[in-house]
Amino acid sequence: MSGCRPLTQEETLQCSNAFQGRYHIRDKCLFVLGVLAGFRIKEMLSLRVKDVVVNKRIRNTIQVKRRFMKGKHESRSVYLAPAARSAILEQVKAMVWANPETYLFKAQGDTNKPISYERARMILMDAMQRVGVAENVGTHTLRKTFADMMYDQFIKMRQHGEHIDPFMELSQALGHKDPKSTTHYITFRDHYRKNAIVELGGMFD
Numbered sequence: 084m085s086g087c088r089p090l091t092q093e094e095t096l097q098c099s100n101a102f103q104g105r106y107h108i109r110d111k112c113l114f115v116l117g118v119l120a121g122f123r124i125k126e127m128l129s130l131r132v133k134d135v136v137v138n139k140r141i142r143n144t145i146q147v148k149r150r151f152m153k154g155k156h157e158s159r160s161v162y163l164a165p166a167a168r169s170a171i172l173e174q175v176k177a178m179v180w181a182n183p184e185t186y187l188f189k190a191q192g193d194t195n196k197p198i199s200y201e202r203a204r205m206i207l208m209d210a211m212q213r214v215g216v217a218e219n220v221g222t223h224t225l226r227k228t229f230a231d232m233m234y235d236q237f238i239k240m241r242q243h244g245e246h247i248d249p250f251m252e253l254s255q256a257l258g259h260k261d262p263k264s265t266t267h268y269i270t271f272r273d274h275y276r277k278n279a280i281v282e283l284g285g286m287f288d
Contacts, residue, residue: 088219089231090118090211097214102206106191108177110206113188115170117207117225120161121233121257122147124204124222128197133183136175141168159258230257230268 090098095118102110116127126147135145146160163171174187181189186197198206204222211220233256237249254265 086219087221087223087227089228090216090220090224092232094211094214094216095228098210098216101210101213103213108173109188110210112170112174113203114207114210114225116167118228118232119164119167120145121226121229122159122161123226124207125200126159128186128188128200128203130187131183132175132178132181132185132187135171135187136180136183139180141172141175143168226257227268230265234269 099111099114099118102108102114104110113124113127116122117124129147130145134147135142142163144160144162146158148158171187175181178185178189182195185195188197188203190196190198190202200222207222207225208220211217211224230253234249234253237247237252241247241249250265250269251262253268254262257265257268259265
């Protein structure tokens, strides 16, 4: 996680369209779900078809079981944005509505097992590099992108009169038991400092 930065909105859209090959639908689904739900890679790889589909409909909310969560303290449920549900639907269709026990991000071959973490990392890094996003990124970039976008939304809600604490709301959205962990996800929000430096440098123009 250390050193990873979030993607900008433009970079996110570019990356979402950069997946190629036979499994591009699966790989794009992994990316979109990471950005819009904020799950860690290993948490997403634990998902099976039954976790995201009920009666041939994509669930509005999905849950990663406690044993697959970091720390294994408790499970985490996340409401899915329409774009996340659409990405899952495309993947399930590509799997021809596979057996409920089938892993959502199934590896190639007859054995029912998910792609490995290393394979997921390679898929995501390849897509990011394909569009020129290579600096300070990694698998945790997806979760940091989720955090950055959510924080922006909470700040806007606060500005529009909602009585919320953006930082605490973000901590809840990320499923952090200790809010101190949340600070690591907003360390790249330094645009105010950058703007100040630009203004300062203007004296030499």
